[in-house]
Every structure is written in structure tokens, then in C-alpha cells.
Amino acid sequence: AQSVTQLGSHVSVSEGALVLLRCNYSSSVPPYLFWYVQYPNQGLQLLLKYTTGATLVKGINGFEAEFKKSETSFHLTKPSAHMSDAAEYFCAVRTNSGYSTLTFGKGTMLLVSP
């Protein structure tokens, strides 16, 4: 069965600093990986996804993530944090056993200080 581990329930950065949110996955098959963002009292918005091909994927709002099979990781980065990036971020792996659904990590709250 697939699983996702997000290291750090909270990450604090200063505005303009590098953002690094960690995600490790477990999957018995080549994974499809996703990062979603959730603002307070909102649903989930897709930031980026890895399916096949290039291992460095770029998403919206300047975020990117790199799929590293040898490390079973899919960490999310952004070179320079903005106040509007403050939100909760979820890493997810898609299952493909007869039907497709998402297994999520517990989430990482990103706090951005001025």
C-alpha cells in the first residue's frame, strides 16, 4: 500500500527566504505524486504533479518539486517565500489498484514572517 510522510508539521521562514517542504513516499509501483495547497477554510488546490518524464516539475506560484526515486522523495521548494504562501501544504501519492485515488500526508503548515 502507498503511504506519504511529510517531515515537520510546521515550517517557519522569513519573507524572501528559501522554502523547503519535505515529502517521502512509499509505493510498490511507479508513483504519481502531487502537491496540494490549502488556505484556511478552503478546499485543495493543485500546485504541481509528477507522472512520468522529467523529474523536476514546475508548478504554480513559483513552486517546484523534484522526484528522486533513489530517495523516494518529492520535496517542494520555492526560492523566495512570499507572505501569500502561508498555508497548509499536502503531499499525495496516487494509487492505481483498480481505481485511482489519493493518499495524503498529514500536511505541513508554512508560516511566513515579514
Place this chain on the structure above:
Amino acid sequence: ETGVTQSPTHLIKTRGQQVTLRCSSQSGHNTVSWYQQALGQGPQFIFQYYREEENGRGNFPPRFSGLQFPNYSSELNVNALELDDSALYLCASSSQGTVNTEAFFGQGTRLTVV
């Protein structure tokens, strides 16, 4: 903003009651998945409907049930509500059978059981 709409946005119910949540899927999507997101947790998969039939289920008891209609909209029903059912319920629509299928989430229904 996605084309997935959920109603109601907020709901307060008493323990033991029954509740129905509704979801309209994005145009062109034939699959609806439901997730429960407890406070401080990642979304947990409840079940998925495709072509009006349940085709996958997570670790939730039978008092969680659903329907999908010919227009692909869906309902989630929960009987005999318990306090632990208090959560944000998210609906996601997708198109089954396509490569790189992506799930689009609604804004969620916040259910409080008192």
C-alpha cells in the same frame, strides 16, 4: 477556481442524526471521490463513485454511504452521527480512464457534530 461545488458549506448536527452532503462534479468528469479531513490531519479517502457505482472504498464503516447520479453529481450520507465525524468533507472530481488524470477539489463542507 475549480468547477466542483459542494453544499452546504457549513452544517451543525446532533449526535445520532443523519446528514447528506452534495457535490457537483466538474464538466466532463465522470468520477467523484469523497474525503474526510479531520482537524490537523490530511484528507482520508472515504469512497469513490464511477458510472453511478461505488468502485473503491477506504477504511470507513457502512454508515458512510453515497450515491452518484446520471449527471455525475454525488451525495455522501452519514447515518448515526458520532462526535468524531466532525470534519471537513471534500469532494473531488476526475475523469476515470484517462492518463495523468487529475482530481479537482471542491471547497468542502464543514460538518460539526454536537
